[in-house]
Amino acid sequence: MVTLADYGEYETAWCPGCGNFAILNAVKQALVKADLAPQQVLFVSGIGQAAKLPHYLNANVFNGLHGRSLPVATGAKLANPGLVVIAESGDGCNYGEGGNHFLAALRRNIDITLLVHDNRVYGLTKGQASPTSPEGFVTKAQPLGNPSIPFNPIAVATVMKAGFVARGFAGDVEHLSDLIVQAISHRGFSLVDILQPCVSFNKVNTFSWFKERCRKLDANHDPTDIHAALEVAMAEEDEIPIGVIYQNDRPPFEDKLGLTANGPVKTGETERREAFEKILSAYY
Amino acid sequence: MTSINLCICGEAGQGLVTIGQLLAKCLVRAGYHIVVTQSYQSRIRGGHNAFFIRVGASPITAPVGPIDLLVPLNEESIEIHRGEMAADGWIFRDADYGMDGDRNLPVPYASFGGGIYVNIAAFAVTGCLLGLDTSLMEGMVREAFGKKGDAASEKNLSVLARTVEWAKNLDIDFKGLPAPASPSRRMMVNGNEAIALGAVAAGVRCGFFYPMTPATSIILTLIKHAREAGIVMEQAEDEIAAVNMAIGASFCGARSMVATSGGGYALMTEGVSLAAMTETPLVIAIAQRPGPATGLPTRTEQGDLEFVLHGGHGEFPRAVFAPGDVTACFALTVKAFDVAEASQGPVFILTDQFLADSYRAVEPFTWPEATGNPAERDREISPEDYQRYALTDDGVSPRAFPGQSGALVVADSDEHTEAGHITEDLRLRPRMVRKRLRKMARIREAVVPPVFSGDASPELLFVCWGSTMGAVEEAVETLRREGRRAAMLHFSQVWPLRPGDFMDTLESAEKVVAVEGNATSQFARLIRRETGFAITRHVNRYDGLPITPGFILDGIARMGKGV
Structure with a gap:
């Protein structure tokens, strides 16, 4: 039996009141609910305050470069499909610097869970607009207000028929941890976009701003209905639906490659040598 | 004459590379030495492409300028190469081209089949006058066209037979080559294929790429053999993704590589630095082409040496191999994987378009006994207190792989503790810098001397x-x-x-x-x-x-x- 204690308690580098604490709790609870031991799990993160999360629990960790959590996670999963691979980073990392990787991951549908801490602002670099910042959002870098409209990750992931698309809120840990459990157990690419306040740099989308707007999806919502899902994804923000917005059973990338749980890592020496000799025969 | 420099040329899409390869392979099987140079333009059809085969009865190692035998597949080719002809050079050309002068042989391609069969007829005339056995050429045609069905194979064989019959009765002053020394069984391989085969021999398990000339055929060769060799290959969304995927796979214990050219490597440099900081073995093959920027995409140059020596921010060890020929492409690729693993960082194989595309007759590649699966050769580790970046005398910390032992493996692109966690301990920082640099000793020990x-x-x-x-x-x-x-x-x-x-x-x-x-x-x-x-x-x-x-x-x- 896996317990919360297996995942440890660590001192963090986050601001007091940061939504990351709640997300960390939700992640640990989810791993315990899913009965996954730390050895079975690989966290891959990028750079940013969110990307530090894997340092604050016990697991295998690759904390790579800004924007690159998904490609590293993809390589790791292909090398060892038996691992539970979770990519975790912020909105800037995944939707900005790593935007191309996000789009490609949706298409590949590799069995990775992507947890995006979406606070709609760059925190670690002290307060510039992020890809999800609202239009008109004023920062020191965007003094006239953010001229661009926000990226809609949920709508994009739905349109691209990602395997599992959900939105959570750091203010509801129980609900969020349930979403993460579902995301991990889904075979295919799973996105959980997690709304969270940034107490230091986002004075618009505050905890109470989110709290007032986030509503659990109606029990009638059918996540396998892509049109219903898109309607939810495109909804105006006076009410923000949280929950599983879209889901399908598209076969994961690994299945198409015919990979077994062992992946390519353990092919034996004799086998490889025989293959090598056979391959050479075409060159004479 | 010690060697004949022959040039088969025409438009892209005319199939001249196919006949060039068939002819080259026949020559290799007959015991000749070859140096192939491929000259092509950055386009899919049209333009002017040339497949040069320098062939010799005794060993030759380089391309040469003057053309001894020109086999043009269109009329324009004659004009393009006329100035490069050797004084006693011959042109074997379509009888329909209007052309005067000595030392040109009008070949009645139309009477042998014309159309798509010009290629086989050109192959037959050239092979026959170079002195190749008809049975050797027949065998090659069967191999090449057998897959397309009996009808295609038979039609090509009949064109071959008719053309050879015609060519045998020619009385021209074209001197072929002396018979080669007793032919040993050799392979015909180009530089890119040799790198791919070296990677297979070294136990590469994962390869990631974004297509880029002139490196693409390294990847295509790996893909061709991937199922048989148990290799996972994936076309990434860009070179940044490719290098990061390779690092992710390598972190999990799979020997991994990327292949690209200068522009793709420019995007990969952050990954080079990441491999160094996370101490993850990474093999990067770079086939150079002339820059800056897009440069001349299909031509050759050695202009990226300094870029490869210095690409990637920060200070860290690396090794750069620069094979001199096809055999070295194979051997040094095997070595690159071993050095990458021994030093736990980035290692480069630096070639160029010329060598990448240059077919040679080489002694059979042999299975490298010393190399093997990294997982099998992992040092003993103790899972309970495993530290990925344990400070050691030689700077090399034992590697464990996620999910393959009880150990939790933590790697970080930030400066990190021995356990792999992010740190700003500025007393630890110099120790970690020195630890990483100490691994240079391992690389230095293994240097291939000039x-x-x-x-x-x-x-x-x-x-x-x-x-x-x-x-x-x-x-x-x-x-x-x-x-x-x-x-x-x-x-x-x-x-x-x-x-x-x-x-x-x-x-x-x-x-x-x-x-x-x-x-x-x-x-x-x-x-x-x-x-x-x-x-x-x-x-x-x-x-x-x-x-x-x-x-x-x-x-x-x-x-x-x-x-």
Whole structure:
């Protein structure tokens, strides 16, 4: 039996009141609910305050470069499909610097869970607009207000028929941890976009701003209905639906490659040598 | 004549590469030596492409300029290459082309089948007049077209038979080659294929790429053999993704590689630095083409040496191999994987378009006994207190792989503790820097020393690296036949340099000339930086074409009496 204690308690580098604490709790609870031991799990993160999360629990960790959590996670999963691979980073990392990787991951549908801490602002670099910042959002870098409209990750992931698309809120840990459990157990690419306040740099989308707007999806919502899902994804923000917005059973990338749980890592020496000799025969 | 330089040329899409390959393979099977040079344009159809086969009964190592036999598949080709013809060179051309003059053979292609069968007829005429056995050519046609069904194969065989029958009865003054020494069984492989086969032999498990000329055929060769060899290949969304995927796979214990050219490598440099910081083995094959920017996408150059030496932010060890020929492409790729694993960081294989596409007849590649699956050779670790970056005497920390032992493996691109966690402990930082740099000793131990050949006490010493080896070798032979005391010093590893391996040679030569396929003598400058030894004479080629023995000899001649 896996317990919360297996995942440890660590001192963090986050601001007091940061939504990351709640997300960390939700992640640990989810791993315990899913009965996954730390050895079975690989966290891959990028750079940013969110990307530090894997340092604050016990697991295998690759904390790579800004924007690159998904490609590293993809390589790791292909090398060892038996691992539970979770990519975790912020909105800037995944939707900005790593935007191309996000789009490609949706298409590949590799069995990775992507947890995006979406606070709609760059925190670690002290307060510039992020890809999800609202239009008109004023920062020191965007003094006239953010001229661009926000990226809609949920709508994009739905349109691209990602395997599992959900939105959570750091203010509801129980609900969020349930979403993460579902995301991990889904075979295919799973996105959980997690709304969270940034107490230091986002004075618009505050905890109470989110709290007032986030509503659990109606029990009638059918996540396998892509049109219903898109309607939810495109909804105006006076009410923000949280929950599983879209889901399908598209076969994961690994299945198409015919990979077994062992992946390519353990092919034996004799086998490889025989293959090598056979391959050479075409060159004479 | 010791060798024949033959050129099959025409538009892209005419199938000239196919007949070039078939002919080259027949020549190899017959026991000849070959050096293939492929000249093509950055387009899919049209334009002008040429497939050069220099063929010799005894060993040859370089491309040469003058064409002894031109096989044009369109009329325009004759105009393009007329100026390159050797004095006694022949043109085997379609009888329908209007053309006068000596030493040109009108071939009635239309009567052999015309249309799509011109290729096979051209193959047959050329092979027949070079002295190839008909049965050898028949066998090749069966192999090549058998897959397309019996009808296609039979039709091609009948065109072959008719053409050979015609060619056999010709009475022309075209001198073929002497029969080669007893043919041993050899492979026909180009530089890119040799790198891919080296990777297979080294146990590569994962390869990631974004297509880029002239590196793509490394990847395509791996993909061709991926199922059989149990390799996972994925076309990434860009080179940044490719290199990060390779690092992710390598972190999990799979030997992994990427292949690209200069522009793709530019995008990969952050990954080079990441491999260094996270101490993850990574093999990067780079087939150079002329830059800057998009440059000449399908031509050759050695212009990215300094970029490869320095690409990636921060200070860390690396190794850079620069194979001189196809056999070295294979052997040094195997070695690159071993060095990457021994030093837990980035290792480069640096070639160029010329070598990438250059088919040669090579002795069979052999299974490298020493290499193997990294997971099987993992050191003993203790899972409970495992630390990925444990400080050790040689800087190398035992690797464990996620999910393969009880150990939790933590790696970080930030400066990190021994356990792999992010740190800003500024007393630990210098220790971690030194730990990473200490691994250079492992790389240095394994350095492939430069190869010296030629006159034992040379008045003229050529220094070269990478694919120019064959051209320099032949230039040295020519000079020695003319009575000059000439020699070559060739580097197939350009980083790190061990001055003890070569300083005596450099200092004892009367005159030293650096031969490089770039404009700024990057390797000569590297030698000066590392040793203080200044090479002041240079032969540089940067028009996109490979260096030939003739180009070197011309360069020497231009230097005047003192050289």
